[in-house]
Amino acid sequence: MPKFEYAPAPESRAIVSLRESYGLFINGQFTPSADGRAFKTISPATEEVLAEVAEAGPADVDRAVTAARTAYERTWSVLPPKERGKYLFRIARIIQERARELAVLESLDNGKPIRESRDVDIPLVAAHFFYHAGWADKLEHAGYGPAPRPLGVAAQVIPWNFPLLMLAWKIAPALACGNTVVLKPAETTPLTALTFAEICRQADLPPGAVNILTGAGETGRALVTHPGVDKVAFTGSTEVGKEIARSCAAVPGKKVTLELGGKAANIVFEDAPVDQAVEGIVNGIFFNQGHVCCAGSRLLVQESVYDQVVASLQRRLATLRLGDPLDKNTDVGAINSAAQLARIRELSEVGEAEGAQRWSPPCELPVKGFWFPPTVFTGVSQAHRIAREEIFGPVLSVLTFRTPAEAVEKANNTPYGLSAGVWTDKGSRILWMASRLRAGVVWANTFNKFDPSSPFGGYKESGYGREGGRHGLEAYLDV
């Protein structure tokens, strides 16, 4: 497959006007942190400092939770549901109107290709608000009784892999159900959340209904353990998720939902159309540099087509374009942070040391910034750490199987259970596999598909609770 040379096609940064520094968003106002602490957020593609951002401490958490409580009691929960919904429709529309700005900002701060932020992240964000706007005055039809009640103040902590999309997954259902929120974006990707705060102001959202606190782990810890919080929603690592589950375990009435790590199996049967499957494998693990909790990081290939699939996969990977996230032709962007790059490197070295064969296409990495080439390990056994641990990067482990039963056995042989993929021409086998896979989402002959109407979440140590769809409302209702 020849790789064509493309001229650079960079998306303009001019649409984004970055401020030098950003405050916390509390009670409808931007405000500095109480102790004046701040940190810098950088572009992972160039290491350029983008802005300085306030770091919320315990006093700020307290202020934000109080603002959310007041808004909950005085305005948001007593607003007619129909009017609540209309605020969310407004927010959805403003996101659509500012879509390009948000996409560029997301790619700058996160490092993901503009093609993905523009065509996947931001449209899904708008859709998520649109979908939940409609639920606000229809909750009695959602199957939770005639008049389901909100919970109160929701503390929400989100990761850096889909910054604005994870914000939407958290805030849209919470507001639709009548809760108010205090949300902490990840420390490496705060900028779109702060722009969202501006959007709340443009929509005239009542002050305090949405509060945004920037900060790192300490801020998150103070937020989820704050006694004024009725609900905790977290998306991130299983390790932190367990810590949150422990810290909330002894607090009666505090509802917790967790969307954690994954080690999804992407299972290719011999009757699958190989080219289509290869596209799905590539999308499954190299979409968003593999920074996807539901990434198809374990490829299980039926032995009879192993050689063909691996050869085809390697050929396809040689055509991927790695580089400037703002270039419209880029397929693989930057790794989000130095720390994440170090973890990917470490686990990849372990993979080699444990005896798996490492392969990457010829791929020139930029000098500045954090980069890792698309990488495939073959000869991987189930005992290898790269087959067991979540790498959260563009690294695929290939294993084989002979029978459907063996595929199920291997796919389920993980403490995680977020997602799985099945590739076969046989419909009955898809359903047979789906009924046996212990995972919250099963994609058949596709992968990494998301929709606001479709519930998403994990089994086992991938967390509990669902986000999206009618089922996702449960997380924000007193039921």
Place this chain on the structure above:
Amino acid sequence: MSDTATARLAVRKTYKLYIGGAFPRSESGRSYVVTDHKGGFLANAAMASRKDARDAVVAARKAFAAWSAATAYNRGQVLYRVAELLEGRRLQFTAEVRSAEGLGARQAEAVVDAAIDRWVWYAGWADKIAQVRGASNPVAGPFFNFSLPEPTGVVAVIAPDASSLLGFVSVVAPAVVTGNTVVALASERFPLPAVSLTEVLATSDVPGGVINVLTGRTAEVAPWLASHMDVNAIDLTGAPDSLADDLAVAAAENLKRVVRPGDDDWTQPPGLKRMLAYLETKTVWHPVGI
């Protein structure tokens, strides 16, 4: 020059039909006088004929394939856009509803606000009705079995006579939101707000033919819709008692789904009744096995 010579004469609007996204006059060349609540002349509205009704059904049928295949998300956005445009013409519709129905200013405003909000309410249903009415069914065997709601097809609507805008929206929106296309016969007494609404529809994202609006004599046009073999459902809300039974009998010829006139209070939350009336349930079986 005298004062009367310089006074500006208002340019009056011709109220036409709305069929397939275009604004034809009635092919019959007829119109009828519409008066305000005091009996003063308001306008001549088109008096639709059998042929106009049949043309409207053809337009609705033609639009059905694309509209019913649009994603639910897309249909929701389209309906929400109607609300946005209607909000921008709030004053115009308040005045029109006032002069037609003789309401006070506040009442007329409340009616228009409720009509706008009703579009929003139904917009939100587009991608939820399948989640409320669909099911996966635990059949006793190795089968995956699920049921989904699907639009029934072309819906004829005899809009309520007394509520020219809110009533009209309340009977049309629940049909189109799920993917049906509509031929609506506006209130005979107060047809003008519905005709003005077609100008909103025409400049919104609602594809031509999805909503078609006729004005004229209910007793003349409704029987042609009720007996039309390419109409799948009919809402008889606006039919007078003397006519409703005959229409229901005519509708039975091809087993149309029929909504009988009821004591609807358009100011109250609508419930699911009308949406469900125009939905079929489709059940799919698929084997499960290696």
